[in-house]
Amino acid sequence: MIPALLTLLSAQLGGEALTRLTGAPLPGPVLGMLLLLAGFALFPALVEVLRPLATTILGNLSLLFVPAGTGVVGHLDKIVSFGPALVVVLLVSTLAAIAAGALTFVAVSRLTGSGAEE
């Protein structure tokens, strides 16, 4: 538990420090994730050290959105004035993105012959 937590926090700390140093547009934790992937490639034993903790955190990922989501109380004015527009924006954009992604995937996999597994 402690080695796993130490690994996660160190990767995040490294990511935060690197984004500040280089001015990269990535959020620190995303760079931390890439650092951890590189760590897995260099030291494959690290994967199993991390698995129990990472699985627990990711299994309860939605809980972590609650504090930020509750911040909606500070935006009720914007929700009221933009509400219907925001719903249309999210609905159209999400459906368009799913269609674009899936159609592209199928088209490219036909072209390259990497057909469906199963």
Added chain:
Amino acid sequence: MTDFAEIWSYLAQGPLLWLTATLAAYAVGDACFRASGRRPIVNPVLIAVLLLAALLWLSGTPYQTYFEGAQFVHFLLGPATVALALPLWDNLGHVRRAALPMLVALLAGSTVAVVSALGLAVAFGIDGEVLASIAPKSATAPVALGISDRLGGSPTLTAVLVILTGIIGAIFATPLLNALRIRDWRARGFATGVAAHGIGTARAFQVHPTAGAFAGLGMGLNAVLTAFLAPLLLGLFR
């Protein structure tokens, strides 16, 4: 004798009360979700947020006071983002076999998600902080909040938009993909993960395990790509 108001005013100042309330509200939301047979519209985060917002409003508690307690949960978003490396690593085999379709579908899905949202929002007269908060809405929440913060958006507004995006994706992905006659589970899952992050991924796992694995990949890869794309594309719209 100490009366209720006095105990309340003591507890309401410390982090303990609001940390407990956050976990309790989520437990209620999760119980509702399970009781509904995991229907995507009964989203535990949405229920928890509505309960807490009502509680804050009724008790006249400022969000800052609430956040003193809730910050311990919020902090874990960073380590959770780092932990996404694990499912990515586990699925590297899939990545190699379907690398090209995934890469092109990622670019298409991610770009359409950001451009269509920003374009429509501008058409509706939305600008400034709200527009910047919309840009990363298809990325997974911990990443989207970080991007929103960097772009001058409001992370709390982004959190709400991200959750709504996930719920929309989870509800509509299956009927939409059926209508498009797409039968490749990899394509269906991957596109859902790119557009609707973790909530869409959870839905994809319910439909088919291959769809779920590819949705997780789509979510992880889009987290990285959105961090690059959102600032670039937002620049075109303001």
